[in-house]
Amino acid sequence: MSAVKKIAVLTSGGDSQGMNAAVRAVVRSAIYHGIEVFGVQRGYQGLLNDDLRPMDLRSVGDIIQRGGTILQTARCKEFTTPEGQQRGADILRARGIDGLVVIGGDGSYQGANKLSKLGIKTMGIPGTIDNDIPYTDYTIGFDTAVGIVVDAINKIRDTMSSHERTSVVEVMGRHCGDIALYAGLASGAETIIVPEVPYDINEVAERMKHNFAKGKRHSIIVVAEGAGRGEDVANKLTELSGIEARVTVLGHIQRGGTPTAQDRILASRLGDFAVRQLIEGNSGKGCGVIDGELVTTDIDVVTSTKRPFNMEMYDLALRLSQ
Known part of the structure; x- marks a missing residue:
């Protein structure tokens, strides 16, 4: 017998390619198991606005x-306030919703953890381009x-080769350098150049x-x-080396576009897994994949742990850059 009868799903924080695939998996898996499912519009803000809508198979068609x-x-x-968190839990209870799947990054996980401590069964799915969630x-x-x-x-390399220049490419990653790596x-x-490893511009x-x-x-x-x-970085390198350096800031282009097959598969597996965990009565967990296996970790542990940087890969990149 399922531990939940009605669940909701929301996406929070910065968007990432594959979030829709995860929403689709949550909705269709819930319906497969005979569970009503609601979509929360605009993350936790939508939850506090009581903006929840019933979802069916067609709601997630072609996404x-x-x-x-x-x-x-x-x-x-x-x-982020205790009052707001309590109101969010009260709105879910008033709707008869006893389970919530949160798709997002660290801040989203922290919100899910607060709701879990207030008695709402929650599961977190790591949706962020930064790859900064530990235990996945x-x-x-x-x-x-x-x-x-x-x-x-x-594309940039073609132009730099033609003009014999250096190109500095700035990518996203405030606290985690995995995209750059x-x-x-x-x-x-x-x-x-990543935040995890000190560097000398000289x-x-x-x-x-x-x-x-x-x-x-x-x-x-x-x-x-x-x-x-x-x-x-580009200006300093030009000054120190005498070689012209041009900068390209990729910005939000990194968060858009069609998700790869790998991201669609990962999202589909994790969405279904989160629903099955709720059915089994689990709560306050972050879902992930380690060595190809689906795993859960207490959100308390996830949000209090820094993801380790892959120094082996960093050293490999350095060796091959000669």
Whole structure:
């Protein structure tokens, strides 16, 4: 017998490609198991506005390939307060909803954790391009974002080669440098600058000069936004090396577009898994995939743990950049 009769699903924080695939999986899995399901519009703000709508199979038709989120998303300061959290729990109870699936990043997980402590069964699904949620190998949207960055760098490299310049590419990642790391390795960047690893701009400039002296006619440097502004890095490198550096800030283009097959599959697996966990009576858990296996971890642990940086991959990128 299911521990839940009615559930809701919301997307919160920054959007990521594959969120729609996750919403689709939650809705269709719930219906398959005979559970009513509601979509919360605009995240926790929509919850406090009591903006919940019944969802059926057709509600999530033709969305698996779409970026963004059909449920939309918004920031909500009120929900960070105990009063807002209590009101959110009361609204769910008044609707007869006893389970909630939250798709988002760290802040979204913290909101889910608060509701869980107020008696609402909750499950978190990692939806963020930053890949900064611990206890899962990948987050929904990360693979797509990395592919977008690699494609952009491929195009930028053509121009840099033609003009014998250095290109500094600034990518998203305030606290986590995974997009810069993975995209930099995949695109053959000479230097990858991330918030997790201290760097010396003088050493970067010397490496540039050394590579150009060996016959290279272009250089790609990938900078995660949390490690510094791309424009500042480019200006300093030009000053130190005498080699012209141009900056490209990719910005929100990294969060849009059609999700890759990998992100769609990950989202589908996690959406269904979250529903099945609620049916079994579990709550206050974050869903993830580790070594291909579906896992859950207490949200208390997830939100209090920093995701470890992959230094082995960083060192590999450095070795191959010669």
